[in-house]
Amino acid sequence: MKILALLSLLCSSIALGQQLHSVQLPTAVNYQENLNIHLGSNTNPQGNTLALNNFYLTQNNQAIFPVMGEFQFSRYPKEQWETALLKMKASGIQVIGFYTFWIHHEAVQGTFNFEGNNNLKRFLQLIKKHQLQAVVRIGPWVHGETRNGGFPDWFVKKYQKGGFDRVFTDGKIQPEVETFYKAIAKQLQGFYFKEGGPIIGVQLDNEVRSNGPESWGYHYYLVLKKAALKAGIDVPYYFVTGWPGTGIPDTETIPLWGGYPAAPWTGNSKPLAPNKLYTFVTDRRDQTIGNDILQYDAMNSTPLYKHPFLTVELGGGIQNTYHRRPIIAPKDLMGIAYTRLGVGANMLGYYIYHGVQHPLSPFGYGTQESKGSVFPYPNDYPIISYDFQAPISESGFTQPSYNYFKQLHLFVQSYGAYLAPMLAVIPADSPTEPTNTTDLRYAIRYQKESGFIFYNNYARHQELVAHPETVFEIKTSATTQRIPLEGSIDIPKNTMGSIPFQYPISENIMLTYALAQPVTLLPKEKLWIYSPLEGVPAEFVLNSDNIADIKTNGTVTKLEKHYVVKELTPGKNCTVEITSKDGNTYTLLVLNEAEALNSYVFETAKGQQFIICDQSLWYDAVADEFHTQTTETTTDIYAFPELKKRGKALKKQTSEGFLSHYQIQLSKVAVPQISFKEITDTPAYTSYLSNLRNTTPSRPAYATQLTEDLHGKRYVLEFPQQLPKGISDLKIVLQYQGNTAALYANDVIIEDDYYNGTAKTMSYQRIQQHEAENYTLEITPLLPEHLPYLEPEVSTTFTQTQPALLLNITTIPVYEFTF
Structure with missing residues (x-):
């Protein structure tokens, strides 16, 4: 273990400009086991209550x-x-x-x-x-x-x-x-x-x-x-x-x-x-x-x-x-x-x-x-x-x-079982008025000496300020914990996270705190997985009393009774291996943000299976099968432990760190397209627009049945009779501008949408279940007066010129693979 010498002494004082958030935690949690609530039958045949x-x-x-x-x-x-x-x-x-x-x-x-x-x-x-x-x-x-x-x-x-x-x-x-x-x-x-x-x-x-x-x-x-x-x-x-x-x-x-x-x-x-x-x-x-x-x-x-x-x-x-x-x-x-x-x-x-x-x-x-x-x-x-x-x-x-x-x-x-008994403490300097956009919003959940700091520096349609040079000071009856030990944390705006402190990795290894987001853990594998807090460099501080060695691709610094691990580059190869004095090894894997978002954990007959995959993935425990739904012909899968079974299209690649790497390689198939043709009765539509007098109708103008009464532009859609082998479905992306869009199968409504500036996505397989002879799309006009609430970034300039228009229909192939 390489240790960088530090000459400076640990000091709990706050430097000029730092924002100190000092919290005294209560000494006891008042659990009430007998609430006198009349439950129904609450024990199953296996004896679980x-x-x-x-x-x-x-x-x-x-x-x-x-x-x-x-x-x-x-x-x-x-x-x-x-x-x-x-x-x-x-x-x-x-x-x-x-x-x-x-x-x-x-x-x-x-x-x-x-x-x-x-x-x-x-x-x-x-x-x-x-x-x-x-x-x-x-x-x-x-x-x-x-x-x-x-x-x-x-x-x-x-x-x-x-x-x-x-x-x-x-x-x-x-x-x-x-x-x-x-x-x-x-x-x-x-x-x-x-x-x-x-x-x-x-x-x-x-x-x-x-x-x-x-x-x-x-x-x-x-x-x-x-x-x-x-x-x-x-x-x-x-x-x-x-x-x-x-x-x-x-x-x-x-x-x-x-x-x-x-x-x-x-x-x-x-x-x-x-x-x-x-x-x-x-x-x-x-x-x-x-x-x-x-x-x-x-x-x-x-x-x-x-x-x-x-x-x-x-x-x-x-x-x-x-x-x-x-x-x-x-x-x-x-x-x-x-x-x-x-x-x-x-x-x-x-x-x-x-x-x-x-x-x-x-x-x-x-x-x-x-x-x-x-x-x-x-x-x-x-x-x-x-x-x-x-x-x-x-x-x-x-x-x-x-x-x-x-x-x-x-x-x-x-x-969850560790978090649930923890008391929630809302510090006095944490604002509860939503109009306060300048003070840091945070809370602490804790039990005994352990807990989590939760912070939220994001609010929909509000601009919250960044919080540079933040320091947390957690006081209990026995200890005072400064986070971080040295320096401060810069919390960017539009971020949120949780900081664990005094977390027992094992009976004799204590994580003093982590400036990293806990993602998941595989206890039988002695593996803890983290990702960085958004905009905050990852840092792990461990009590040194029972640690024999630390191996990492970052740096390790001894600071009084702590080892400080930092300068980490998150990714599949970023690990902190901690060996205790009794010979056990515990691993912290620090993924980057995208890898953490793409992580899965499945309970299989053979134990926990950790997988990273950027496509939709699920596991059928009854059939003991993994299923992927992907829009790409090539999909990467990283797994720990290694997968025990896999299909012919799942090719083993070079491992990254201790993660086994596989790749799904499917054949490319020509993607079917959906054609459309406008069939609007132009004079009738023009007359309808004129009668609206530039005002969006106060209620939806379409109905469950398509009739001769015209309320918008109409299009005939032509769908492929079947999909080519290898494609399980099509994502149909309907790009339009207007007030509402409704799709009819044999003149009966099957899909609809209120325009909000985003495209409407549909499933080919769902549409084909109707087995209709004809499909008609009607788009009603959105006009400048009496507009609905739309997000500020949504442009409505089209209401002046083309208040109802089908722009395009694109198709995205969906492949399914089982292994």
């Missing part, structure tokens, strides 16, 4: 940190459910959340439909097959941007007096609700946790105003739980949303929380106010959720929460409404996830994680929320698209945020 305390959920009295993603099966083709679930699992989703839409299952009173895409049992079978868990959101009202909030039309017409009524009279629900619960319960039989199944919880209704024992919502929840139990819905956890009210039945239900980067349901097209969730604010309510219909009561002080902080609706993206069309970047989502982790969240639950599409009703109308439902709702959503800009699109393709979520979930999977 689920429970909770006031900090976290538990399995067999050990902390767990679930990651949940919403995937609504009845809005997605059943043939693709399995691949969708495996893609979600590959990105770290462990629990599948989903609504059971009453309007889908009982469109006609007394006739229940659990066939085809409504086959709830089949969906649960796949969840169980792939060792996932489920939280079933059973309504009866769910919202979910659904017609009538999910109530069937017949029920609304029979009972409701307004669009958001729960039909709760004299402390009773209607018998049809109980019948619906019984029908759902019948489908859930055999899948309960107590039966060895995947269902660990249900959510009752959604967004009910429960303001304590004197409120109707409080008693509504109690009656719903009683009805669920009567129907046989027996699960460990009975969840409700914690918003918008101030008090749920806290011994009968467990609150779930949410937070979104934008609020497209807001009833105007003006820029939104700064979002408080980009600060480490401890109020668990995102008061912008549903602010088109919900009102939030003020709390007199910061609430003392009885239950752990569990989320169900952190934005996996956001949907466009007709009047507001945001574009969501990955950091818009990550910033909120980091702050929620920092203030104590111990379950990350996302809405939506996999984009879906609204089915048409058996009567031909759309089942999306709109102003045209039985009782008008505040927003017009696309008739079909519910893409949500989610990590996995409505067409099944991964989107840019997928890898960001995956990297975050690798951290949670590896460190």
Whole structure:
């Protein structure tokens, strides 16, 4: 081990210009194991028991940190459910959340439909097959941007007096609700946790105003739980949303929380106010959720929460409404996830994680929320698209945020049980007002002497300042830890990260701190994987007491009782090998940012498999097969340990570091193109534009059926009859300008989009399932007056000259490979 001598003495003083953030941590964490919460049957046949305390959920009295993603099966083709679930699992989703839409299952009173895409049992079978868990959101009202909030039309017409009524009279629900619960319960039989199944919880209704024992919502929840139990819905956890009210039945239900980067349901097209969730604010309510219909009561002080902080609706993206069309970047989502982790969240639950599409009703109308439902709702959503800009699109393709979520979930999977018991401390100098753009936003989670510093220097549509020369001083009853030991950290703007401190790599090797982002760990391989904090040089400081040797391609400096490792060049060859005095070797692998984003960890029969791949990758444990979905004929895969099996097209290459290198080499195939021809009746279109008087229509002008009434430019699209051998699908990228775009198969709508400045992507295979004789695209005009909200960078100059125009259709081949 080469050690560079340092003549300077370790000093905790702060140099001129440095920003000191000194935090005194409390001495004790107040765990409350007996919360007197009435759980359902919470032990399975294998003897595993689920429970909770006031900090976290538990399995067999050990902390767990679930990651949940919403995937609504009845809005997605059943043939693709399995691949969708495996893609979600590959990105770290462990629990599948989903609504059971009453309007889908009982469109006609007394006739229940659990066939085809409504086959709830089949969906649960796949969840169980792939060792996932489920939280079933059973309504009866769910919202979910659904017609009538999910109530069937017949029920609304029979009972409701307004669009958001729960039909709760004299402390009773209607018998049809109980019948619906019984029908759902019948489908859930055999899948309960107590039966060895995947269902660990249900959510009752959604967004009910429960303001304590004197409120109707409080008693509504109690009656719903009683009805669920009567129907046989027996699960460990009975969840409700914690918003918008101030008090749920806290011994009968467990609150779930949410937070979104934008609020497209807001009833105007003006820029939104700064979002408080980009600060480490401890109020668990995102008061912008549903602010088109919900009102939030003020709390007199910061609430003392009885239950752990569990989320169900952190934005996996956001949907466009007709009047507001945001574009969501990955950091818009990550910033909120980091702050929620920092203030104590111990379950990350996302809405939506996999984009879906609204089915048409058996009567031909759309089942999306709109102003045209039985009782008008505040927003017009696309008739079909519910893409949500989610990590996995409505067409099944991964989107840019997928890898960001995956990297975050690798951290949670590896460190969740360690993180969950940690108390959240919000330092006094960490701002909680979103208008404060100058002070560093940070929080600390810790237990005993160990913990993480979470910081977030990013906020959507805000310019936060950089924080050069930052120093953290963490004080406990026993020690004072300066981070860094010497000098300072320059935290750039538009970045976020977590800094572990006093982390025990083993019983006798202590990582004093790391200026690097923990990615994942493979404990059996004694391997810890990190990536640099964005804009911050990687640095590792280790207690020297039990270290015999350190080997690295960086530098090692002895500084009092510490070894300081720095000057690292992150990449697949960048390692820090630590040999303890008892002869054990522990390895830190420091990947660059792109490699960390492209990292996967799979649990296989042979143990943990670490892989770096820049294409979509998933693992089927039942078949013991890896699958890749790639847009390139050549794809590199780096693996540790080495892969035990591989197909003929997977060629072994020269290893990089201890990572085995493979390359998928597929034959190039001519990529089919999609032709289009304009068929607009020009005089009719010109007349229509003239009648609009330069004003965008106040509501969408297209419908579920294509008629002779012209509302835009029309094009005939010609698709190839079949794909050439070797191509499994085509990404169809529709580049257009206009207000809306809708694709019709034999004059029935199958795809649509609200223009927000980005292209519309579709799947060839999904379109071909319709086996139509003709496909027609209609683009309605976007005009200068009465524009929807669009991002500032989206140009609308075309509204003056070409308000509706198909620019181009490009195709990207999708290859699949199994090994």
